[in-house]
Amino acid sequence: MALKIVKGSIDRMFDKNLQDLVRGIRNHKEDEAKYISTCIDEIKQELKQDNIAVKANAVCKLTYLQMLGYDVSWAAFNIVEVMSSSKFTYKRIGYLAASQCFHESTDVIMLTTNQIRKDLSSPNQYDTGVALTGLSCFVTPDLARDLANDIMTLMSHTKPYIRKKAVLIMYKVFLKYPESLRPAFPRLKEKLEDPDPGVQSAAVNVICELARRNPKNYLSLAPLFFKLMTSSTNNWVLIKIIKLFGALTPLEPRLGKKLIEPLTNLIHRKIHIFSSHKMLCSQSHLIVSLSRIAVLISLSSGMPNHSASIQVMKYLGLLAMSKILKTHPKSVQSHKDLILQCLDDKDESIRLRALDLLYGMVSKKNLMEIVKKLMLHVDKAEGTTYRDELLTKIIDICSQSNYQYITNFEWYISILVELTRLEGTRHGHLIASQMLDVAIRVRAIRVFAVAQMATLLDNAHLLTGNMQRMGICEVLYAAAWICGEFSEHLENPMQTLEAMLRPKVATLPGHIQAVYVQNAAKLFATVLKNQEGNTDSTAAQETSQLMIDRLPLFVQSANLEVQERASCILQLVKYIQKLQQKDVEVAEEVCALFAGELNPVAPKAQKKVPVPEGLDLDAWINEPPSESESEDEQPKAIFAKEEPKHSRPRHTEVDEKELARRREARKQEQANNPFYIKASPSSQKAYQEAPGVEHIPVVQIDLSVPLKVPGLPMSDQYVKLEEERRQKERADKKKKEKKKRKEKRSGRGRKHDSGPESEEDITPAHMVDIVTEEMPENALPSDDDDKDPNDPHKALDIDLDKPLADSEKLPVRAHRAAEAPKSPAEDGEAENAASQEPKKKSSKEKREKKKDKDRDRKVRIKWQKDYKSSKHKKKKQKKEKEEKEKKKKKKHHHHHHHSDGGGEESVQNGTVEEEEPLPVSVYDIQGNLQDGSQVVVSVIFENKCDSFLKSMEFNVLDSLNSKLQRPEGSGPHDGLTVPFQLPPGVSNEARFVFTVQSIVMPQKLKGTLTFIVKNEDSSTHEKLDFKLHFTCTSYLITTPCYSDAFAKLLESGDLKCSSVRLEGVIMPFHHLLARICFHHHFSVVERIDSCASMYSRSIQGHHVCLLVKTSGQTVSIDAKCDEPTLLGNVLDEIKQTFSQC
């Protein structure tokens, strides 16, 4: 009997495996669905068996069916069963199935936590590996929280195979459980230097992904990556590191310079890398020129037999150019012809890339030309996707930066009108919104626009001709609205009114009909007004009759909006007609219905309205009724079942989805609402900069241009006219210039006119007045609302350099294990965790040390300004200007940790917490490694007053030894303009380069900062004096040194000796060392008990060696250096540091 069962189950096992299933499906091509449904029934039977092998086989088949699109979530529990099998074969099948079909809302996932934990700690590395792989696909926030600690342990597993996977999965864990980032980061950093290249690559991978979203938190890792880049030979690692540097360089311009050399080497070594170095938008021109070479190579057509790879290079070249374009538009613009050529490429990907580039390349001068080319392409293009893309690009290009490049809006309107003739485009609404935007915001164009729109309305049948072109009929929405709103400009309003009330209109979509009806009313008002003057009142009555005849069609409309508006207006017109029959003058009153100008409102305006003080938006206005109450109040369903829904109390909280839906609906509504104009991305800026638009004179355009030229598309006509105009202008200018030259012959002749005309020379055809969008009065200037609040990476924007607080430790399972009875396996695991504990601590310590190292590259020098001008004193105190160290917060924490060395804190805090608010400034002097005679001074300016500071000029009185580097051509006493302005409360950093000849002596430089303080009513010129203190230590650069090299250096005998004794130093020895490292840029070479050797190097290559000994409260420092003066000064400075304690 037993035998039979076993045999039966084994028979069943070979019943149908995956291969059989696949074969079966292939043999049942005609009735595949039916066959599969029988198979699924079989699988269901198999899953009911106790035999795990049968189950695994069934799950394996299910995985295949899932790929074919069958929902297998019903078997989730069986998958978990297979996952928990002790056999690797089945476990793997289970995890594979789980990774394919589990996701966050799969409820059985919570059953897996313990199983996964067990697998993670399995002695078999492949069990662990399979669990990690599976987990990476379906990790949920709960799993991430519960397993973070286990995975972190695995990061230091003995097998590189496990380490690699554990490191990689940490990224997923961070995403789901951001709190784990800080505790895990030190170990992740360690893994960057793992002996195994695979683990290293995984760590680089993870940090790159992290840094891509929040690069600033990872700046401190730059030196480490720099080392990796020069040492690694793995292409993947190199690519990732270069990508990472691409993200970091914008934040730290100095990096760019340093990267040039290794990158050039790399590029010479492998052209392969070129693809990723495009990410480097660094300042260096070298990189730009290099990539240009590469781009040229790739774009030049050669080697016809390699056409596919040439295409690849072409694509990458264009991609690289689009990256370069952002920082160096000039260098790309010179390739305009090449890029335009690419528009003709047969490959759509390349064409799209080229289009992208065009966006950044337009200028006032070439806009028309480029758009003309694009229009040609629109006509030629087959395939709607590409054509739609072209259309959006044309509109993007023209409307960018608040129509910055458009000199002739008539041309633009005609382009838009031409675009409406496109067949089958989806972007009707885009064209419509552009038309509305231009008509509303460019006053001067309205006459022209209205005329064009009237023609459009007249020819509406062309647009609505067939159903396929429905997308484009959105344009009629804009046309109708413009004609209605600006009807006073219409030449023949009666005709337009007639066009708007044609019966054909009823076939348009509802929202367009609604606009038609409303604007017909506006037109009606205008027509009445025009006719009022006439003695003959029949014309006016005829108009009313027309309305009354046609409107009933809309009253019958199925669309509620149309119906409502139509019946309203119908009644109104009937009433008007009655009055007309009594010879009452009504026009004025009717016009009053639509009086008043509508200003464009920026789409963000609503959000920017500041919340008035004392208003708590979250507070209940009425106490929310209790749940039961609201249930009681539910009225009985009398009419329909959905009735109760409507009567639900309004203040019940709506769930997230509903909110999102409503938001979406509102957005939609706004998009369709002509009063909501979508802002171009930089409109905000324009808003701030635009001078009062009201003062710009609005010039009427004379419509000498015929509206339609037979044969030629209209926009071409405008291009021609524009060219003529420009030519004429240029000629005028030439004449003028000649005159000028004649007048002052002695003056240096400018070659200006012979060269190509520059941007500024092109004046717009007519003064256009681009009305900016309205914003609430005290709108906040910040523009941070562009960020997507749902971005999971936002949560990972965590300062990684702060020391860990105890509360931040990862949840360890210990307390839970205590409750549950321990299995032997778990015991082992607990031990494991315990042994991890000290390790963790040590890594923490290491991290702190590391941080010291990072810090000690920079000197921070307190700098208190002499405050001499007593005349202004009071005023200035108010406008206190504080230049504050950037990383003050960080530093603060740092001190906190070395709390017993308390005296030091005063260095920082003392300057900030001055009793009287005096301008205090901290800056950073750093030597330039590449040039021994340069130091860079970074100064942070912070505006602490309530006024706007501008025209800041930084000037330093040069000494014989040190000079501020000024741009060529400026005199030795000219100040340097600080390249930014400071609104209240804003700080910014500026860098100044000084040339220093001798670095052996410290010195002070006097300087002044002049600036203009601007209030609402006045602006005053102010001045601040300061001193820059160049200490000798600021010329030292922390350089690591190995003990053998150090010994050799000491033996060489070129070094002069000197020593100093410090008395009464009461601090632990390692604090003392840390302090020397931090303040004076030394690194510890070796430390034995209470004795340590230290090393540093100056920017001019002097070696400085220290031997620090301590006994009791006395510290003796023996020092050697090849430059005795420098050494003496450095020692003095060290002494001073400790005397301040």
Place this chain on the structure above:
Amino acid sequence: MIKAILIFNNHGKPRLSKFYEHYNEDTEQQIIRETFHLVSKRDENVCNFLEGGMLIGGSDYKLIYRHYATLYFVFCVDSSESELGILDLIQVFVETLDKCFENVCELDLIFHVDKVHNILAEMVMGGMVLETNMNEIITQVDAQNKMEKSEVMCFVTFINQCPCLDICSMQGHCFAFHTASASR
């Protein structure tokens, strides 16, 4: 990050689909169809990159694909991946398949999709590239297959040693077992 890896043949029949982000089954099929549509209409000698479709990704994502004989290998990646790097990875993937299946052809992928998944799991994990060294990948895959085989052998010996079983009647099954594991 890699968002999805798809393999389908010249007729758009999926041979492997691996999504590193969750979509429901219908959307997945739609994505495969759309991707196939986008990729298949491209000439042979155009570049291997394609701005993503509507369903998958958005502006930050692109499709990087290669066409081998009857199969398309398509990776959907975001901007943090290097285009050439991914092309290289596809090559490594195919070469690995070739080594593991000995002259891989579409039929191998059809009948052993689980095995392809296992190989892929050694290369890409959770959307991130795990290993690009082919030898390392093959070593790990082989080691795991060996383990699987040894487990099967254990099972067979267990059956053979089981006293109550009629050994002769089992022989056929054992044979079947051997061939099954060999064909894997």
